Amino acid sequence: MKKLIQEKTHFLNDMLDGLKITHPELDVIADAVVVRQSKKQSGVALVSGGGSGHEPAHAGYVAEGMLDAAVCGEVFTSPTPDKVLEAIKAVDNGDGVLLIVKNYAGDVMNFEMAQEMAEMEGIRVETVIVRDDIAIDVVEQRRGVAGTVLVHKYAGYLSERGTSITEIKEKIEAFLEGVRSIGMALTPPAVPTTGQYGFDIEDTEMEIGIGIHGEKGLERTAVEPVKAIAKRLIETLETEVTASELVVMVNGMGGTPLSELNIVTKYVSEVLEEKGKTVKRWFIGDYMTSLDMQGFSLTFAPYDKAVVEALNAPTTSHYFNN
Amino acid sequence: MKKLIQEKTHFLNDMLDGLKITHPELDVIADAVVVRQSKKQSGVALVSGGGSGHEPAHAGYVAEGMLDAAVCGEVFTSPTPDKVLEAIKAVDNGDGVLLIVKNYAGDVMNFEMAQEMAEMEGIRVETVIVRDDIAIDVVEQRRGVAGTVLVHKYAGYLSERGTSITEIKEKIEAFLEGVRSIGMALTPPAVPTTGQYGFDIEDTEMEIGIGIHGEKGLERTAVEPVKAIAKRLIETLETEVTASELVVMVNGMGGTPLSELNIVTKYVSEVLEEKGKTVKRWFIGDYMTSLDMQGFSLTFAPYDKAVVEALNAPTTSHYFNN
Structure with missing residues (x-):
């Protein structure tokens, strides 16, 4: 197998270093969390992420009108709860943080743990789970795939218009019913x-x-x-x-x-x-x-x-x- | 070899049909020429193109601030002079047409023939040849590659500011000295x-x-x-x-x-x-x-x-x- 890489073990860090060069408006914190340099001062903050290997998802959508942070795991590997927590704390502005999570056991578990830790620190956090992959019969087991990106955009728009976290969550869940x-x-x-x-x-x-x-x-x-x-x-x-x-x-x-x-x-x-x-x-x-x-x-x-x-x-x- | 195609012989037409769906602001004329639906009414018109297989080049750069037309040949095959002529005639608004041509024998010959035909019809046409590929020793034989896209952008900007065809050609040639x-x-x-x-x-x-x-x-x-x-x-x-x-x-x-x-x-x-x-x-x-x-x-x-x-x-x- 031939790849344009330096060392296998540096894949994620190297990729994020490169992303920062391409996008000087972004920052990487805690080695794995991509945030905007200018933090959004009001409106629900949106955090997504998961394993790497899906580029431009998720870090490429950290932008005005979309995400506030993307938590990047190693290739095809969930990010750990502490990294998700770092993301939540970095973007929280008091209006609540919405986690947009693809339906994989590891992601769901780790984002949920981070949510609980953040709530213990007094941060309002809600989660939407994306399970748009119709290839899987059992709805609860359906994976989150490309439809997730539409959620990033729709939620980003709602957030910028000052929609409350409760209402964004409701609207996204209603939208996902059809995706x-x-x-x-x-x-x-x-x-x-x-x-x-x-x-x-x-x-x-x-x-x-x-x-x-x-x-x-x-x-x-x-x-x-x-x-x-x-x-x-x-x-x-x-x-x-x-x-x-x-x-x-x-x-x-x-x-x-x-x-x-x-x-x-x-x-x-x-x-x-x-x-x-x-x-x-x-x-x-x-x-x-x-x-x-x-x-x-x-x-x-x-x-x-x-x-x-x-x-x-x-x-x-x-x-x-x- | 596995490819997402319908029939080998329909590759170009199918691709352009798909492009039109993605970009309703574009039109395809003469089966091979991509133009903007709203023709630029003044300013030097920019035409580029060549064989297909380089997407998003060249049709993806037909846009405000970049090209007015892209002439699309079959995969890795120069478009014929009559198609280039169609492009020139479609975009000409009286301020002249600049052809941006990658340095391949077929492209250079076919764009040149089209230029001559257009000039016989009274259209002012100039050409710049891109030969940025340093891999070839002999400068005259150097191929036009990715630097061409920077030329599309730079020339598009100059055109939108009302720069004359003579001056655009001079500036692009000076720029290309360094690329x-x-x-x-x-x-x-x-x-x-x-x-x-x-x-x-x-x-x-x-x-x-x-x-x-x-x-x-x-x-x-x-x-x-x-x-x-x-x-x-x-x-x-x-x-x-x-x-x-x-x-x-x-x-x-x-x-x-x-x-x-x-x-x-x-x-x-x-x-x-x-x-x-x-x-x-x-x-x-x-x-x-x-x-x-x-x-x-x-x-x-x-x-x-x-x-x-x-x-x-x-x-x-x-x-x-x-």
């Missing part, structure tokens, strides 16, 4: 810290229903032309997202060239049109990746005017508006 | 239209001095830690870019995850610091890619206050400010 994602891959991610590939796969096969940490799909089949792939994913999403007007995200997995994401978009659009669905807002780009995996995920949300207004509002993140 | 790039790769690009890889390479090797069309490097060596790679590239660039204050672009080749680009940035910065050089402006992201190749290029330009002001000016391109 579903599913991913596919042609290749596994190559994990730089272990030297291992997420899974083995033949050069004629693809995985449907993959996770973003090298978890193989729920189904392996021969590679199909992209319209057939789009149809598969759409017909799975349709079982739960029945709205005729949609917000659609075509999310690259990190190693997929933009040309192919555009081709995917064309055929997703074509299949949806054939089904009489209208896409009111598209998001196309690398939002929630899995290192250098080649593949994409599709996220559907029912169209809602207020939500789209929030998603369209400005942010200083360079990574959201592709 | 040098060099690329490296861990993997070759997988070309969807031919089913071929750009070159063969072992899992322990890297290529230094690659092109962006699957041309192998001038040197093949064992993979090194990224600081050693950064040092190699910097020491080549230094032979011609001697300024102590620099603009530096770290350009991903399409399949390189953002995490690794950030790690590259850290060590480029470290090596430059050891050499007493200051970076006044960084650009980090996928600007001029080679399909799904894993690797990066480094571009250096001597710092110039006016140029950086131009590079920092707003643009509606979603792909420039990463």
